[in-house]
Amino acid sequence: MDVELLGAAGLPVGGSPSAATEASNGRASPTAEEEEHKKAQSVQQLFSLVIADWPLLIQASLLLVVAAISEVLIPHYIGLTVKEIINAEASKTLQSRPFKGPVKNLLIAAACCAIFSALRGATFIWIGSRASVRLRRKLFYALLRQEIGFFDTTKTGELTSRMTQDCQKVSDQVTLNVNVFLRTVVSTVTTLVFMCSLSLPLTMVAFVSIPAVVAISKRYGKVMRTLSEATQKVLADANAVAEESLSTMSTVRSFASEDLEELRYSERLLEFGSLMQRQARFYVPYMSCTMMLPQAVTALVLFYGGKLAMDGDCKAESLVSFVFYLQTLNSNFSTLGDFYTNMVQALGAATRVFALCGREPKLPLEPSAAQATEAAPVRQSLKGTLRLEGVRFNYPARPDVEVLKGLSLEVLAGQVVALVGPSGNGKSTVIGLVKRLYKAHEGRVTLDGIDIWSFPNQEFHRLISIVGQEPVLYARTIRENIVYGMENPGRKSPVDGTLVEDSFIHEVARKANAHGFISEMPEGYDTEVGERGVQLSGGQKQRIAIARDSFIILACDGLWDVMEDQQASVMKRRQDVIMSWLQSDLRPTAGISIKGKKRRSLEFTASGGRQHHAADPAKDRPFEYLRLTSLGVIGALVKVDDAEVINFLLQTEIIPLCLRIMETGSELSKTVATFIVQKLLLDDMGLTYICQTAERFYAVSSVLAKMVTTLQQTPSIRLLKHVIRCYLRLSDNPRAREALRQCLPECLQADPTLQCLPEPIANCLREDSVTKRWLSQLLQNLNLR
Structure with a gap:
């Protein structure tokens, strides 16, 4: 690869932009032979798309061939027509018969060229569409x-860019270039035959510029391939930023981060624009040379041909035809140069596409023949006993952080087991391992003593299902979401593969307690749920997710409590094993021991029904366990953001209970209780309820003020964050704003630059920029800054 040109392009010498990345990761850069071999493979794969x-x-x-021959005949008949005109001028008479013959043939050749070129183009368009598909x-x-780990380390926007832009560019360039290349080769060969028949000396002169054009095109093509790969990568990064922002617009809007996301996207576009400018700079000298050289050769041919004509070695009409053929030949060689450039550009996109196509998954979907044979007897009579034996695991995106350290766990058929613990300590990770999303x-x-990786992929994932706190529904109808994932594509029964009847769909919906609210919708089961199910509430989405699952083991990553008693009893009668992970800072109450540590790793042991936990007298009391467990369930409930759940909690007078715990409980209890009050305040119904009477507002504000006083002696970043968020939400209510201005603790009214705040609180705010921003917004809402 040309060092000077690549250096001028501002890219790493000796490879694509990925070479620098590979070097930074400690991998050796590919050698020139490897690069050539890789390029040859890509070319073969490109043409294999159309060879099929x-x-x-x-x-x-x-x-x-017919179109090319017709096209080459056109200059020949033009020359014959010019010859008759010259002869007529010399004799002062125009013979009708000799003159009309060449003209007639010229029209026939032009018509054939047009018709067969159109048919050829249509055929190649058809080939291109098939290659693209x-x-x-x-x-x-x-x-x-x-494997799922691949998607953890690869941005979705980058993959969609490969699926859309790169695939389109590859298929377009390949089919277009195959069309152009074949047409140009046939046209060039036939043109050379006619040129040699007219004048061999002039033909030799015409080839003067060919070596120069070929050399320039080759050097330019090398640079363009490198720039093309870099351009596609930057464009994929820009697409990833745009997709991430647009798919989470509610979060972007909540933090007023529109300008930040626009800046991130603009930075990627600036890189893209810079690379395109480099391509433009190289394009100028390339096109100047490739267009100037053929015209110079044409002038040389006319000069030398005129000399031959005057010497009687070349006829005038032959010179005219030769010039037309020369123009065709120049056009063909220019096209061949563009063909090479376009192909190397397509190679830039194709390299990444084919790398993904040829990537072997690190975790195969299907078991080996020996594993399948081992699991076959057990699959006929599954009970659902689940065991994790000495499991150690770390995520591919974080290979240096061990999430699970020696986890041993047994869940018998029919048991309902809850694993609870601080956020980030591996509860959802266990679900991923049980669901076979990752491998220990x-x-x-x-499962019943057989390694879960010994089960066929489809069969296993119908035995174990996940219902998350935010279940994934697709932008389809409720009916289509319920039958999603059944044994055969479409509406097919998981029992006998026959067409799923409405009665079957209604039955599974009733078992999930979803038939009622579905029937009340205007379109019933044909109601569109919107992207990710945005048209449904959290509880409704969970019921739809449960209705579409036919399972022996159900893993709930989030909440099980949103189901009504009727629904829960139905699920228990099916002897399901439910693993519920409450995403709150709780300790276990029975059955399973989870010993949380400051680092992001846990040691799990089967406890045999006994409780094992770190020594803490305050938390050894049964009442503290009961209180923590109750708060955990309530905290899990408020995460659903369901109006029915919020209304139910407000009617149960949960706020006074939380306020008492916020005053007298342990730090962990206070944190969970404050979180619950915060979530209730974030709901419009909860905010209205608390600010409806002076007594309720005073009760909440006075407890928050006491907590601020306590935090000055025993600071807690997490607790302070919840307190500030509660104050900020209260300031959104016009009735409460004036009262809040009077009762806000003086220590929070200080300069938000932290210079005048109490040192413990200032230290907390230095470590948490979000809480600091919330405090600044609070003071602005209250006109205290």
């Missing part, structure tokens, strides 16, 4: 079979 349609290619080639399906097939680095997970 060889019958259409043969048809297109035949049409192409084939490439996209191949890429999508490969992506669907990658050490130890194993078994």
Whole structure:
């Protein structure tokens, strides 16, 4: 690869932009031989896209040959027509018969060229569409079979960019270039034959510029391939930023971060624009040379041809035809130069696409033959006993952080087990391992004594299902979401593979206690749920998710409590094993021991029904456990953001209970209780309820003020964050704003730059910029700054 040109392009010498990344990761840069081998493989794969349609290619080639020959005949008949005109001028008479013959043939050749060129183009468009479909399906097939860890380390926007822009560019360039290349080759060969028949000396002169054009095109093509790869990568990064922002617009709007996201996107676009400017700078000298050289050769041919004509070695009409052929030849060689440039640009996009297509998943979807044979007897009579034996695990995106350290756990069929603990200590990770989304680095997970990786992919994932706190629904109808994932694509029964009847869909919806609210919707089961199910509440989405699952083991990553008693009893009768992970800072109450530590790793042990926990007299009391467990369930409930749940909690007088715990409980209890009050305040119904009477407002504000006083002696970043958020939400109510201005603790009214705040609170705010921003907004709402 040309060092000077690559250096001028501002890119790493000797490879694509990924070479720098590989070097930074400690991997050796590929050698020149490896690069050439890789390029050759990419070229073969590019042409394999269209070779599969060889019958259409043969048809297109035949049409192409006829069109090319017709095109080459046009200058010949033009020359004959000019000859008759010259002869007529010399004799002062225009013979009708000799003159009309060349003109007639000229029109026939032009008509054939137009018709067969159009048919050739249509055939290649058809070939291109088939190649595009084939490439996209191949890429999508490969992506669907990658391990989950691959998606943890690869941005979705980058993958969608490969699926859309890169695939389109590859298929367009390949089909277009195959069309142009074949047409140009046939046209060039036939043109050279006619040129040599007219004048061999002039033909030799015409080839003067060819070596220069070829050399320039090759050097330019090398640079353009590198720039093309860099451009596609930057564009994929920009798409990833845009997709991430647009898919989480509620979060962007909540933090008023529109300008920040626009800045992030603009930075990627600036890089894209810079690379395109580099391409433009290289394009200027390339096009100048490739356009100037053929015209110079044409002038040289006319000069030398005129000399030959005057010497009687070349006829005038032959010189005219030769000049037309020369223009065709120059155009063909220019096209071949563009062909090379376009192909290397397509290679830039194709390299990444084919790398994904050829990537072997680190975790195969299907078991080996020996594993499948081992699991076959057990699969006939599954009970649902789940065991995790000495499991150690760390995520691919964080290989240096061990999340699970020697987890051993047994859940018998029919048991309902809850694992609770501080956020980030591996509860959801266990679900991922049980669901076979990840594989343990050490130890194993078994179902009825058989390693879960011994089960066929589809069969296993119908045995174990996940219902998360925010279940994933697709932008389809409720009916389509319920039948999603059944044994056969479409509405097919998981029992016998027959077409799913409405009665079957209604039955599973009733078991999930979803038939009632579905029937009340205007379109019933044909109601569109919107993207990610935004048209439904949290509880409704969970019921739909449960209705579409036919399982032996159900793993709930989030909440199970949003189901009504009727629904819960139905699920228990099915002898399901439920693993519920409450995402709150709780300790276990029975059955399973979770010993939380400051680092992000846990040691799990089966407790045999006994409780094991760190020594803490305050938390050894049964009442503290009961209180923590109750708060955990309530905290989990408020996370649903369901109006019915909020209304129910307000009617149960949960706020006075939380306020008492905020005054007298342990730090952990206070944190959970304050979180519950915060979540209630964030709901419009909860804010209105608290600010409806002076007594309720005074009760909440006075407890918050006492907590601020306590935090000056025993600071807690997490607790202070919840307190400030409660104050900020109260300031959104016009009735409460004036009263809040009078009762806000003086220590929070100080300069938000932290210079005048009490040192413990100032230290907390220095470590948490979000809480600091909330405090600044609070003071602004109250006109205290």
